[in-house]
Amino acid sequence: MNGRQRLLAFLRGEPVDSLPLMPITMMFAADHAGVKYGEYATDYRALVAGQIALADAYDVDYVSCISDPAREAADCGARVAMFDDQPPAIVETDALLADKARLASLEPPDPHTGRRMADRVRAAALFRQQVGDRKLIEGWIEGPCAEAADLRGINTLMLDFFDDPDFVHQLFEFTLQLGMRFARAQVEAGADLVGVGDAAASLVGPEFYQQFVWPYERRLVQALHDMGALVRLHICGNTGAILGGMGQLGCDIVDLDFMVSLADARRVMGPQQVLLGNIDPVRVLRGGTPESIRAAIAQCHRDAGPRYIVGAGCEVPRATAPANLRALTEYARATAP
Amino acid sequence: MPDLHELGEAIKRGDRDTAAALTKAAIETKIPAQEILDAMVGAMDIVGQRFQKNEIFVPEMLIAARAMKEAMGLLEPILVEAGITPVAKAVIGTVEGDLHDIGKNLVAMMWKGANFDVIDLGTNVSPQKFVDAVRTNNAQLVGLSALLTTTMPAIKKTVDAIKGAGLDVTKIVIGGAPVTQEYANEVGADGYAPDAASAVDVARSLL
Numbered sequence: 001m002n003g004r005q006r007l008l009a010f011l012r013g014e015p016v017d018s019l020p021l022m023p024i025t026m027m028f029a030a031d032h033a034g035v036k037y038g039e040y041a042t043d044y045r046a047l048v049a050g051q052i053a054l055a056d057a058y059d060v061d062y063v064s065c066i067s068d069p070a071r072e073a074a075d076c077g078a079r080v081a082m083f084d085d086q087p088p089a090i091v092e093t094d095a096l097l098a099d100k101a102r103l104a105s106l107e108p109p110d111p112h113t114g115r116r117m118a119d120r121v122r123a124a125a126l127f128r129q130q131v132g133d134r135k136l137i138e139g140w141i142e143g144p145c146a147e148a149a150d151l152r153g154i155n156t157l158m159l160d161f162f163d164d165p166d167f168v169h170q171l172f173e174f175t176l177q178l179g180m181r182f183a184r185a186q187v188e189a190g191a192d193l194v195g196v197g198d199a200a201a202s203l204v205g206p207e208f209y210q211q212f213v214w215p216y217e218r219r220l221v222q223a224l225h226d227m228g229a230l231v232r233l234h235i236c237g238n239t240g241a242i243l244g245g246m247g248q249l250g251c252d253i254v255d256l257d258f259m260v261s262l263a264d265a266r267r268v269m270g271p272q273q274v275l276l277g278n279i280d281p282v283r284v285l286r287g288g289t290p291e292s293i294r295a296a297i298a299q300c301h302r303d304a305g306p307r308y309i310v311g312a313g314c315e316v317p318r319a320t321a322p323a324n325l326r327a328l329t330e331y332a333r334a335t336a337p
Numbered sequence: 338m339p340d341l342h343e344l345g346e347a348i349k350r351g352d353r354d355t356a357a358a359l360t361k362a363a364i365e366t367k368i369p370a371q372e373i374l375d376a377m378v379g380a381m382d383i384v385g386q387r388f389q390k391n392e393i394f395v396p397e398m399l400i401a402a403r404a405m406k407e408a409m410g411l412l413e414p415i416l417v418e419a420g421i422t423p424v425a426k427a428v429i430g431t432v433e434g435d436l437h438d439i440g441k442n443l444v445a446m447m448w449k450g451a452n453f454d455v456i457d458l459g460t461n462v463s464p465q466k467f468v469d470a471v472r473t474n475n476a477q478l479v480g481l482s483a484l485l486t487t488t489m490p491a492i493k494k495t496v497d498a499i500k501g502a503g504l505d506v507t508k509i510v511i512g513g514a515p516v517t518q519e520y521a522n523e524v525g526a527d528g529y530a531p532d533a534a535s536a537v538d539v540a541r542s543l544l
């Protein structure tokens with residue numbers, strides 16, 4: 001089976017030859033390909049070449065358009081700092097929606113003509129041309145809560161939940177529509193799966209999650225399925241308190257970061273939910289040895305059971321030893337679900 | 338008679354208007370400033386502990402801190418009049434190259450809540466800027482935050498710069514998700530705390 005066949009079969013619940021492998025690589029992939037991260041994040045050709053080189057070298061089952069959270073915000077007009085060899089960063093002190101009133105006149109950018117969003121859509125199209133049917137192609141969008149934080153400023157959004165719930169709902173409605181449009185463009189260009197990064201959601205407790213975040217994530221997941229895409233949810237951080245809701249979104253894959261217990265997630269989400277993760281990217285994957293990594297990932301597999309995809313809790317860190325990442329490949333390829 | 342218990346409750350639930358009104362009333366009825374302060378500090382302690390136990394989350398913690406700040410602003414002149422000075426002067430910031438500030442903000446707020454005079458330098462702060470701020474403010478305490486493994490070396494650089502500038506009496510406390518006690522020992526920091534509540538205990542124990 002090639003990576004695409006393996007993942008599609010696995011997600012349909014059909015038998016596969018080995019565990020699927022889906023670690024998130026961004027800076028690691030750019031370094032692997034020898035391009036500066038500034039270029040990787042702004043030139044789809046560099047990203048596509050880097051992802052394919054990495055996926056081939058490590059037998060990873062998919063390639064991804066992910067690079068940084070600032071693409072949508074940048075095209076909405078937010079101030080974003082660019083760096084030579086670091087990910088672009090939104091300038092939070094000068095947030096686009098520092099003044100709430102601006103939301104009323106904000107238009108969701110067109111993903112085809114926007115600068116940074118269009119670059120990602122082109123990546124999806126080029127992936128389709130170049131990997132064909134060998135690897136699964138992943139598009140990427142910011143989730144409703146994360147994008148709201150990107151536009152409003154994450155510290156301010158946290159206070160808005162109390163101060164102005166109506167505004168939060170309006171803002172999430174905007175970010176939901178933005179995400180759906182961006183996802184549709186990537187799916188039409190060739191993405192099989194859409195990754196939804198909703199990191200800021202790990203900062204709120206279960207009540208705000210259910211009241212504000214979940215309904216929009218749920219609508220997003222449904223819309224992505226209606227487009228014919230598979231859905232992967234990635235919430236960085238400690239999501240221990242919101243696992244119940246995450247399990248009811250209907251995602252094809254739920255990622256878990258390292259601070260969450262996979263055993264807990266399995267208990268809460270039931271036996272069918274596909275879980276992905278979750279060794280500590282820094283201490284275990286970068287800091288460990290191939291032996292300690294194999295032991296840690298085997299423990300994840302035991303905790304998660306057969307509906308499990310091999311990966312780390314979050315991005316594979318820069319300067320991870322190749323042998324360490326290869327330990328994930330070896331475990332995945334040598335093991336049946 | 339204004340109720341200091343109610344003041345604490347208002348801070349805990351982040352109700353800044355009530356917290357301000359009760360503080361004003363307490364000041365007007367000549368409740369000793371120290372007692373008002375104790376009520377506020379006690380409330381923030383409990384907020385920190387609840388956060389530590391995952392009973393409340395970042396939004397709840399931030400609004401409680403905001404209510405505390407509002408009440409403290411009213412109390413400050415009275416504290417000065419009464420000759421009650423902050424326990425210590427502290428400088429805090431996120432180290433160079435790092436833009437994460439939510440955790441640092443929470444620590445800054447808990448320190449303010451413990452009646453420290455806190456100067457917050459923001460994010461992406463160079464070692465030199467820390468040194469300058471410590472010197473100008475005569476700070477007894479410095480807090481360094483880093484959330485990225487790639488910026489952890491900037492903690493060491495900053496510790497070296499502060500110690501190297503002859504500011505050895507200043508106690509340095511470090512924190513942030515990837516930081517550990519071992520790392521604190523390794524770089525010669527005076528203390529480490531895993532969360533905002535224990536950041537107060539550690540700071541108190543060092544001073």
Ligand code: B12
Pocket residue numbers: 026067068069087088089090092154155199200202203236237238257281282313314315317395434435436437438439440441443444479480481482483484485486487510511512513514515529530531532533534536
């Ligand atoms: C929100 C967030 C962001 C926001 C930050 C917004 C902001 N204003 O802070 C944005 C989107 C900007 C961001 C960007 C990036 N991020 Co980020 N981010 C996070 C996230 C989801 C939450 C961090 C947070 O606020 N936690 C909540 C607070 C309350 O916890 P805390 O910070 O740990 O603080 C507590 C303690 O650590 C301690 N503490 C903190 N500081 C101090 C200081 C002292 C003195 C003391 C005593 C204690 C102390 O007390 C606090 C309260 O209890 C984490 C994932 C995670 N769960 O940690 C990733 C995470 C930190 N980010 C990560 C990465 C890789 C990045 C980017 C490089 C991503 C990218 N590829 O674009 C960029 C880097 C930008 C930069 N140059 O800094 C990684 C770091 C991996 C690593 N260890 O190196 C993480 C861990 C995600 C992951 N799982 O991989 N991020």
